[in-house]
Amino acid sequence: MAIKVKVEFLGGLDVISSGVREHKLSVPLEEGEATLKDLVDYITNTIITDPKDIPVFIEDDTVRPGILVLINDTDWELEGGEDYVIESGDVFTFTSTLHGG
Amino acid sequence: MAIKVKVEFLGGLDVISSGVREHKLSVPLEEGEATLKDLVDYITNTIITDPKDIPVFIEDDTVRPGILVLINDTDWELEGGEDYVIESGDVFTFTSTLHGG
Amino acid sequence: HTKIDEDFTLDEYKRYGRQMIVPSFGSRDGQVRLKHSKVLVIGAGGLGCPALLYLSAAGVGKIGIIDDDVVDTSNLHRQVLHTTDSVGIHKCESAKRYISRLNPHVQVETYPYRLTNSNAFDIINKYDVIMDCTDTPATRYLINDVSVLCSKPIVSASGLKTEGQLTILNFKNMGPCYRCFYPKPPKPETVTTCTDGGVIGPAIGLMGITMALEAIKLITGYYTKENFKPFLAQYSGYPQQTLRVFKMRNKQHDCAICSPSATITKEIITNNEIDYASFCGKVNTNIL
Amino acid sequence: HTKIDEDFTLDEYKRYGRQMIVPSFGSRDGQVRLKHSKVLVIGAGGLGCPALLYLSAAGVGKIGIIDDDVVDTSNLHRQVLHTTDSVGIHKCESAKRYISRLNPHVQVETYPYRLTNSNAFDIINKYDVIMDCTDTPATRYLINDVSVLCSKPIVSASGLKTEGQLTILNFKNMGPCYRCFYPKPPKPETVTTCTDGGVIGPAIGLMGITMALEAIKLITGYYTKENFKPFLAQYSGYPQQTLRVFKMRNKQHDCAICSPSATITKEIITNNEIDYASFCGKVNTNIL
Numbered sequence: 003m004a005i006k007v008k009v010e011f012l013g014g015l016d017v018i019s020s021g022v023r024e025h026k027l028s029v030p031l032e033e034g035e036a037t038l039k040d041l042v043d044y045i046t047n048t049i050i051t052d053p054k055d056i057p058v059f060i061e062d063d064t065v066r067p068g069i070l071v072l073i074n075d076t077d078w079e080l081e082g083g084e085d086y087v088i089e090s091g092d093v094f095t096f097t098s099t100l101h102g103g
Numbered sequence: 104m105a106i107k108v109k110v111e112f113l114g115g116l117d118v119i120s121s122g123v124r125e126h127k128l129s130v131p132l133e134e135g136e137a138t139l140k141d142l143v144d145y146i147t148n149t150i151i152t153d154p155k156d157i158p159v160f161i162e163d164d165t166v167r168p169g170i171l172v173l174i175n176d177t178d179w180e181l182e183g184g185e186d187y188v189i190e191s192g193d194v195f196t197f198t199s200t201l202h203g204g
Numbered sequence: 205h206t207k208i209d210e211d212f213t214l215d216e217y218k219r220y221g222r223q224m225i226v227p228s229f230g231s232r233d234g235q236v237r238l239k240h241s242k243v244l245v246i247g248a249g250g251l252g253c254p255a256l257l258y259l260s261a262a263g264v265g266k267i268g269i270i271d272d273d274v275v276d277t278s279n280l281h282r283q284v285l286h287t288t289d290s291v292g293i294h295k296c297e298s299a300k301r302y303i304s305r306l307n308p309h310v311q312v313e314t315y316p317y318r319l320t321n322s323n324a325f326d327i328i329n330k331y332d333v334i335m336d337c338t339d340t341p342a343t344r345y346l347i348n349d350v351s352v353l354c355s356k357p358i359v360s361a362s363g364l365k366t367e368g369q370l371t372i373l374n375f376k377n378m379g380p381c382y383r384c385f386y387p388k389p390p391k392p393e394t395v396t397t398c399t400d401g402g403v404i405g406p407a408i409g410l411m412g413i414t415m416a417l418e419a420i421k422l423i424t425g426y427y428t429k430e431n432f433k434p435f436l437a438q439y440s441g442y443p444q445q446t447l448r449v450f451k452m453r454n455k456q457h458d459c460a461i462c463s464p465s466a467t468i469t470k471e472i473i474t475n476n477e478i479d480y481a482s483f484c485g486k487v488n489t490n491i492l
Numbered sequence: 493h494t495k496i497d498e499d500f501t502l503d504e505y506k507r508y509g510r511q512m513i514v515p516s517f518g519s520r521d522g523q524v525r526l527k528h529s530k531v532l533v534i535g536a537g538g539l540g541c542p543a544l545l546y547l548s549a550a551g552v553g554k555i556g557i558i559d560d561d562v563v564d565t566s567n568l569h570r571q572v573l574h575t576t577d578s579v580g581i582h583k584c585e586s587a588k589r590y591i592s593r594l595n596p597h598v599q600v601e602t603y604p605y606r607l608t609n610s611n612a613f614d615i616i617n618k619y620d621v622i623m624d625c626t627d628t629p630a631t632r633y634l635i636n637d638v639s640v641l642c643s644k645p646i647v648s649a650s651g652l653k654t655e656g657q658l659t660i661l662n663f664k665n666m667g668p669c670y671r672c673f674y675p676k677p678p679k680p681e682t683v684t685t686c687t688d689g690g691v692i693g694p695a696i697g698l699m700g701i702t703m704a705l706e707a708i709k710l711i712t713g714y715y716t717k718e719n720f721k722p723f724l725a726q727y728s729g730y731p732q733q734t735l736r737v738f739k740m741r742n743k744q745h746d747c748a749i750c751s752p753s754a755t756i757t758k759e760i761i762t763n764n765e766i767d768y769a770s771f772c773g774k775v776n777t778n779i780l
């Protein structure tokens with residue numbers, strides 16, 4: 003019943019999961035129904051090591067602006083955003099926007 | 104019955120397929136039996152536009168030394184070389200070794 | 205340097221020969237376009253130095269360099285156009301010195317002051333391609349808005365520690381812009397500069413070079429309305445060096461600057477009715 | 493430059509501060525290792541120039557540069573350490589001039605002659621990391637064999653037109669070597685140099701910078717026996733810039749130079765019993 007997906011934190015965002023960038027997850031959700039919103043909630047509750055770091059990832063109940071979300075290397079804006087229905091084998095990439103130069 | 108695979112020519116090897124690097128192929132072979140050797144023969148007969156270019160790709164009946172072969176981004180040496188049994192969804196990358204500096 | 209045809213001297217044919225014979229460069233026509241092109245590099249630091257190095261070596265006709273900063277010792281591990289003897293000199297001046305020695309065919313204009321609401325339009329309007337090599341969101345939004353209003357494409361990159369990002373914005377006025385990607389400015393506390401967070405020289409250097417190549421692709425006409433796809437390239441130096449391309453959204457129909465329903469105009473900017481520093485917010489020190 | 497502790501002067505702390513605060517760099521210890529390291533750059537051309545630029549900026553203690561070539565105008569679009577006024581001068585000398593201006597803390601040794609069977613062991617033995625920035629298979633096999641016999645790791649890269657490749661060979665004498673990857677030399681007709689096939693400056697420049705970062709990772713101890721995985725990174729500049737990592741084979745049990753059953757020895761090389769040029773073959777002109 004679990005959905006096997008990969009989650010990546012880039013651009014320094016891995017600070018919220020003790021420096022671990024790649025997570026191979028077996029998400030206990032219903033394939034065909036679970037959306038990216040559900041996955042984000044699941045990540046917030048399971049992967050973020052220190053609750054203090056949640057605001058780095060979440061703001062106003064969604065992914066914080068300044069973090070780009072990619073589904074299989076494609077901007078989630080092109081895939082329905084939070085309503086995207088997740089599938090086994092999907093890769094979800096969360097990357098902080100960098101400003102340094 | 105056909106096996107859907109992707110074939111890529113990098114390092115300038117796309118010269119043998121009129122500059123086309125990526126080929127999405129539907130190979131008319133038996134999945135579970137067809138090996139990389141069969142795929143190389145198929146490529147030689149179908150994708151190489153000009154027979155004169157065959158020696159750029161093939162030498163002594165196998166892939167010419169100086170061309171690295173990757174199966175899903177992994178050196179074919181680690182996957183059984185020509186005996187690798189191809190599967191739908193596989194990506195086969197052939198890249199010429201570059202020497203310039 | 206006497207010309208041997210209407211475009212080039214013998215020295216230029218010798219100098220650019222190796223790149224002219226590369227098919228995707230566009231051969232002689234590609235070089236002519238480079239020679240007639242004007243590129244503005246905003247920021248002569250970790251991104252700007254390598255970008256300037258390879259653009260001037262490639263034969264861009266005119267390069268503008270805008271940076272109000274002076275060279276400091278702490279720049280030298282990554283801002284490789286500046287040398288020990290140029291510490292204390294304006295960065296754009298220091299960069300100009302090396303460029304003139306590297307390629308006398310390149311005309312260099314220096315602007316040793318900050319890009320502001322009032323001077324941005326005049327400067328940006330003089331160039332064909334805008335290179336955003338700055339290091340704060342405020343400058344990036346200003347450069348974006350003015351470039352969109354001046355119909356100029358932007359090659360934009362950024363980097364921190366061991367990572368980097370690269371994109372092309374406002375491509376032929378049909379591609380997405382910075383506000384299309386980032387409609388809301390980031391919270392200041394979440395923004396780290398290379399000065400505070402640190403950066404490894406080759407990581408930011410590599411991003412600067414990728415900018416030079418994207419500028420060359422723009423100028424030589426490699427990108428067309430048909431083949432251009434909005435993208436963000438993400439570089440990581442560790443654990444292994446990778447550069448991955450993400451497929452990005454198109455121009456957003458509700459974008460504040462580049463959509464038909466845009467609300468930001470040239471007058472609003474030049475009259476200082478929008479203050480980019482406060483738009484991006486000051487760091488709220490009581491949270492730190 | 494008076495030292496303020498047993499390792500560094502104040503200038504060095506200022507100069508390297510930004511990279512020292514990057515976690516994966518290894519902070520002060522990483523810098524100490526760089527300062528005590530000796531890196532040999534073989535070839536001061538399209539790969540060597542950017543590699544030298546960023547290695548010297550990063551604070552490598554000693555850099556050796558070996559190149560028998562003199563600067564030519566046709567190099568200047570990509571060999572960015574050389575300037576117009578150094579045309580006709582030895583490349584390693586021209587490179588040394590810039591490095592000394594960029595970072596006086598770096599000791600530079602120049603070898604303005606070809607690497608050969610007889611001089612290779614003496615030179616390579618003096619360094620910790622070998623950078624293969626050459627442009628022919630013959631030099632690459634020679635560098636490989638001598639480095640393996642001297643137990644030195646090699647950072648090896650190559651490039652042509654708009655593409656490039658990067659790898660680390662002979663890592664701690666457990667990783668694969670050049671012969672493990674390429675047991676048979678390529679047919680000479682299939683080998684193209686940047687001079688004949690052309691190259692775009694930023695493409696080969698980017699590969700040189702990736703080499704500098706791999707050398708820094710080696711020197712600062714980032715790679716260990718546990719985490720090192722044999723790889724080949726493949727760069728393409730067109731249509732979009734990507735750098736992909738291929739997982740590569742391990743040390744080959746039947747390798748002619750690095751396996752227990754190796755047949756090539758130091759004596760065979762120094763007695764010129766192996767001629768790398770003919771091993772790689774002359775171009776068979778009657779086929780062309």
Ligand SMILES: [Zn+2]
Nearest residue numbers: 381384459462
């Ligand atoms: Zn927009």
Ligand SMILES: [Zn+2]
Nearest residue numbers: 669672747750
């Ligand atoms: Zn070997």
